[in-house]
Amino acid sequence: MPRDTTEAEVGMKGITFPAWHGKHYVTLAELLVRLGSFGLDLTWRVEIDEIVDPRCLEMERRSADAGMDTLTLLSLATPFLQLIDARAQGSDKGRVMVVLTEMDSSLWDVRAVDERVLSELRRHYQGATDL
Numbered sequence: 282m283p284r285d286t287t288e289a290e291v292g293m294k295g296i297t298f299p300a301w302h303g304k305h306y307v308t309l310a311e312l313l314v315r316l317g318s319f320g321l322d323l324t325w326r327v328e329i330d331e332i333v334d335p336r337c338l339e340m341e342r343r344s345a346d347a348g349m350d351t352l353t354l355l356s357l358a359t360p361f362l363q364l365i366d367a368r369a370q371g372s373d374k375g376r377v378m379v380v381l382t383e384m385d386s387s388l389w390d391v392r393a394v395d396e397r398v399l400s401e402l403r404r405h406y407q408g409a410t411d412l
Contacts, residue, residue, distance in 0.1 A: 293380070295392035295412035296399050300383060307389060307406065309369060310358035312381055313351060315405060316371075319398050323371035323378055324348040330366035337364070348372070 300307050313320055326348045327340040336357045343349040343357070354369070369381045379398060382390040390412060393399055403409045 293392040296409045297390045297412055298406040298409035300387050300389050306363050313355050321351050323351055325354045326370045328368045
């Protein structure tokens, strides 16, 4: 996944942090839960460059048309699913609100329109730096 920002992400603030904290891999499901109420009503589109599990195909299939709701995405991302080069984009009424990009199973980049989301993630993930 390239680190380039899309037009929808321009003006969003972002952070990056290691996907691994010791032996713990930060999953997409974990990030969705950390978004809390901010992420609950979003519509998600997911792109995955390296398909490592049949659930990846299902995420992309459900994203293809109108996208999927947060709970559907969460159900597909759990239990433990390690992604490699993936992007999950959450929107509300057509406006991109958050973008979660996993790079090479080693880093997460998170961009959001709400700084409180980024502040919450900074508290939970040591080593988070601004993009």
